[in-house]
Amino acid sequence: MSAAGSLVTQVVIANRILAREEVVDAYGHVSVRHAERPDRFLLAVSKAPELIEPQDILEFDLEARPLARDPRPLYLERFIHAAIYEARPDVMAVVHAHAEDVLPFGITKAPLRPVIHSGAFIGAHVPVWDIADRFGDRTNLLVTDMDQARDLARTLAKNNVALMRGHGFAAGARSLIDVVRMSVYLPRNARVQHKAMQLGEPKPLSQGEIESRLSGYRPDSPETQRAWRYWATRAGCASLLDD
């Protein structure tokens, strides 16, 4: 299979994993930057991630316009992906989701922090983007154009994740495996932090611990591949792994 074909398969697997791990439901999406054309990315048409097949994946430019004419509806919030790829040349994969466990941290002053070792990937600082700050109270909270998406990307800045007030999160990473892994552990980290806050003041990971965790991490390591294979198998798409 060609590199582009393989990437399509990988993004299908990523969709199925995020659905199985309940990071996304009928809504939410994951994309990957094109391997040879950094000004393009691969994202599905408007369909629930659990149901996505290779033929559902389209190429988009960095204004979130599909490269080929296609009659199928597109995700309303595809602009999130375009703006993050535009602002962050280091980001190779993006997730946008509405995972419930992260939402309390977007509507209160309690900052989401990495509190478990697998949460280190979210980084020391998780900014909160409030669409109302710049676009007022007449939006439906969805990111439906490049202007809104670029504002979100500015809040994300150099961080790995931004929470979106009353809505969800956007995450960017240097590979599909990285962004899936971070998106799976982000709600888990949020759950643990929330439970801990009921008991007392949680102790987050220190900057040194976060850096140590990140410096020892490689996307192609056996440990990381083990997780990808496990999640793909749970999601019922183990047969796609060797495509």
Ligand SMILES: [Zn+2]
């Ligand atoms: Zn959304």
